[in-house]
Amino acid sequence: MNEDKKTNTGGLDTAPDFENFEKADVSEELLEEANGKYRDLKGFPRYLAFGIAVATTLIIFYTAFAGVFLPMVQRSIIICSMSALTFLWCPTTKKSKFDRSKVPVYDWIMVAMSIFSFVWTVSNNERFMTRVPFASEIQTLDYVVALALVFMIIEVGRRTLGxxxxxxxxxxxxxxxxxxYCPAMFRYKGITLAKFVEQTYLTTEGMFGSLTGMAATLLFGFLAFGTxxxxxxxxxxxxxxxxxxAGRRRGGPAKVAVISSAAMGTISGSSIANVVTTGxxxxxxxxxxxxxxxxxxxxETCASTGGQIMPPIMGTGAFILAETVGVPYSDVCFVSIIPAILFYIAIYFLVDLIARKRNLHGLPASDIRPLKQTMHAGGVFFIPILILVVLLVLGYTPFLSxxxxxxxxxxxxxIRKDTRVSxxxxxxxxxxxxxxxxxxGGVIFCASLIVSMINITGLMMKTSAIILSFSQGKLWLTLLLVALIAYILGMGLPISTSxxxxxxxxxxAIVSLGVDMLVVHLTIFWFTQLATITPPVCMTAFAAAGIAQGQPMKTGFTALKMGFTFYYVPVLFVYSQLINGAWWVQCIIAVFAIIAIYFLGTFTEKYFMGDLGNIQRFTGLAIFAVIYFxxxxxxxxxxRGALLALAVALIASLYIVQKKKQQAAA
Structure with a gap:
């Protein structure tokens, strides 16, 4: 059963045609990183995997319209089906060759255990619902199924994420x-095996928790939308x-990368997949x-990473954010609009400054199709995105939407021949x-176990107390510590897990200092993006360097310079009303932020109406700092008036100096 690889392009006058543009070769390793590496299944294993996958999708679609099942039933469908599919599709290791085309015996055992776990959980759901947690008797098979599911979840995480x-x-x-046996500050009385099984399996506080529920509903709906x-x-x-x-504009290809990555981020929600797709x-x-x-x-790295923060379909972490804070996903989208726009404006300014500095031109007009023609061919696909936004605004559930x-x-x-699929x-x-x-799924399921262990051990309060102790209750120092921890975690973990x-x-810890809960979580979400663009471990930048045939570390440091917005914009979430003020206040702050971002770009690129000397360059940095604060x-x-006057004076002085240079050069 081989997938239909034929691409339906229809007439040449309407379908996208990139023959005029050179495409980079993408290594097999990058494709594996972006899309995952699956076994080449044939025969019964292929049909079984195909059947489980399609059946799971159709069942979830059904619940979107007919209503979801009971929590443990709905969530066990996802856990058990995704576990079975992982053991069917994913080889034991990425480099193993003996199980690339067949399913080993031990994976068949795991598939059978996944199916049995689902049957046991669903058939005993009524007993689970009526029993008294941490008091009622636990049956022997409850222990077996619970420990088997925990093992399988951890193995699913390893095979899919590392x-x-x-x-x-x-x-x-x-x-x-x-x-x-832990040090005093982390000491905890410990749990028994029975309590572990209760927490992780027999309640909706463990693997069947709200994160899994989110994956089984709204996250699945948005993944289907992108697919x-x-x-x-x-x-x-x-x-x-x-x-x-944007192709004909100054430095057009870079601006195409910025705009297309913002659009593709809406579809993929993965920075590396975005790099491979558009890069x-x-x-x-x-x-x-x-x-x-x-x-x-x-x-390309920065533009692709921005797809994680660009509404309406943000990264997986945004869905988890909404579930954790307890707010509608639409609220997360709305407060993210201005920050996401600021991020892409910052990159756009930088690529434009580079183009001005080097007098880079756009693409030849002969290589670009007219906008009217491309909109006629593909503009219809903006309709579902607009309807999705409207449905969210009207209050429909993200799952159904x-x-x-x-x-x-x-x-x-x-409807149209050139977009019709079989x-x-x-x-x-x-x-x-x-x-x-x-x-x-590995992220969601492992995260559910992690959160469950954090809750049952009280580690959350211990860690918050330690952070506040180190920061001495100072908000700025607390944010600095959290950003540092986010960077370290991001070196080895996916963004969502971090x-x-x-x-x-x-x-x-941050909430205790008087910051709104949604603001805190959005700030942390932005901080967790840092590792993707910050050396020494910045996998998205390394993926882009592989396509560009550039030096990986140099690409990483260049991405750090271009994506510096990830460092200073989240601070505005906390210290200004950028995301939680009145709409007119947010607009005013956004305008000043755009001005500040532009002059930070003049500092990093050493250009404003011509090359900048050191004094003029640091004048640009001073303008940014004054407007920022x-x-x-x-x-x-x-x-505020004094700072505004100072900013205007600095801008005027910089303009006058650079204007005189222009006149002298002329």
Whole structure:
């Protein structure tokens, strides 16, 4: 049963055509990192995996309209089906060759255990609901199924994400049992095996917790939305439109990368997948027009990472954020709009300054299709995205909105010949929905166990107390510590896992200092993006460097310079009303933030109306600093007025000096 690889492009006058643009070769390792490496199954294993995947997708779609099942039933569907699919599709290790085309006996045992665990959980659901937690008797098979599921979840995490998340999960479980032997500040009385089984399996506080519930509903709906957009070829149309919009502009390919990555982030939600998808086209174009390999890789890195924070479909961590804070996902999207726009404006300014400095031109007009033509071909795919936003605004559940708009995409695709897909391809898209969830299921399931262990041991309060002790109750120092921890965690863990651990352990400390809960979690979510662009471990930058054939570390440091927004914008969440003030206040702050961002760009690129000397360069940095601190809460109007006057004076002086240089050069 092989997937239909034929691409439906229809007539040449409407379908995307990138033949005029050179595409970079992508190594097998990068493709594995972006898309995962699966076994080449044939025969019964292939049919079984296909059947489980499609059945899971259809069941979840059904619950979007008919109503979800009881919590443990709905969530056990996801855990057990994703576990079975992992043991069928994913080899034991990435480098192992003996099990690439067949399923070993031990994986068949795990598949059988996944199915048995599902049957046992569903058939005993009524008993689980009526028993008294931590008091009623635990049956022998409860122990067996609970421990088997914990083992399988940890193994699913290892196969889909790597050994680091499994080690972290085991460390938290070990702490729960070995608490009495830990240092005084972390000492805990410990738990018994019975209590462990109660917490992780027999209640909805462990593996069947709210995070798994989120994965089994709204996250699955949005993954289906992105999968179906790719199924009908919307990603190619979006890229074509972006080239038409920005390709002819100064430094056009870099601006195409910024805009297309923002759009593709809406579909993929993965920075590395975004780099591989858009970077293979945009990076060669950037290099061809004058950007260095490291600059091209860094631009694509930052633009792709921004997809994690760009509404309406943000990274997995944003869904977890909404679930953790207890607010609608739509609220997270709305407060993220302005910060996400600021992030992309910052990158846009930088690539424009580089283009001005080097007099880089855009793409030849002959290589670019007219915007009217590309919008006619692919503009129809903006309709589901707009409807999704409208449904969220009107208060419909994200689960129903995501699934409904996913199905709408297929309907729209069938209307026109050049976007029509076959029934066979639609069925394989249903399979891809399950594959998408499987690839991040390890994060969700392991995180559920981690959060469960943190809650039962009281580690959250211990860690918060330690952070406050080190920071001496100072908010700025607390934020600095949290950012540092986020960076360290991000070196070895996926963004979502880093966010879950850090938010659970450190958010109470920041909240205790008087910061709003949603603001705290959004700040932490932004901090967890740091490791993707900050050396020495910045996998997204390394992926882009591989495509650009540039130096990985130099690409990483260039990405750090271009993505510095991740460092200073989150501070504005806490110290200003950028995301929680009145709409007009947010707009005013956003305008000043844009001005500040531009002059920070003049400092980093040493350019403003011409090359900048050291004095003029640091004048740009001073303008940024003055405007930045002017946006902070707690300042009196006279203080703000004085800072504004100083900023205007500095801008005027910089303009006059650079204007004189221009006149002298003329």
């Amino acid at each position: 050994i680091s998340i499994s080690i972290i999960t085991l460390a938290f479980i070990a702490y729960a049992f070995l608490g009495p 179906f957009l790719q199924c009908v070829g919307a990603d190619k149309y979006f890229m074509d439109i972006c080239i038409s919009v 293979t086209l945009t990076i060669p174009m950037m290099k061809k027009t004058g950007y260095t390999a490291e600059e091209a890789g860094a631009i 995501g699934v409904g708009c996913a199905l709408l995409i297929l309907l729209i695709g069938q 029934a066979k391809k639609i069925v394989f898209a249903l399979e891809d929905c399950a594959k998408s969830l499987m690839s991040i 966010y879950i651990i850090l938010a659970t352990l450190s958010a109470p 002017m946006m902070f809460d707690g300042l009196t109007m006279p203080m």
